[in-house]
Amino acid sequence: MEERGALDDFTWEEVKDLYPGPDDYILVTRMRDGKS
Known part of the structure; x- marks a missing residue:
């Protein structure tokens, strides 16, 4: 089973925006990668 989230394909810089x-x-x- 693989669980994916909506932000999985974003880079950390894109998420910070x-x-x-x-x-x-x-x-x-x-x-x-464990960052929150």
């Missing part, structure tokens, strides 16, 4: 703003809800997840 998606950081939430002050009025956004925060969801924490881990990248495939």
Whole structure:
């Protein structure tokens, strides 16, 4: 079984561009390499 997430194909730099703003809800997840 392989589980994949919506951010798996993004680089770390691309994910950082998606950081939430002050009025956004925060969801924490881990990248495939263990970064969160």
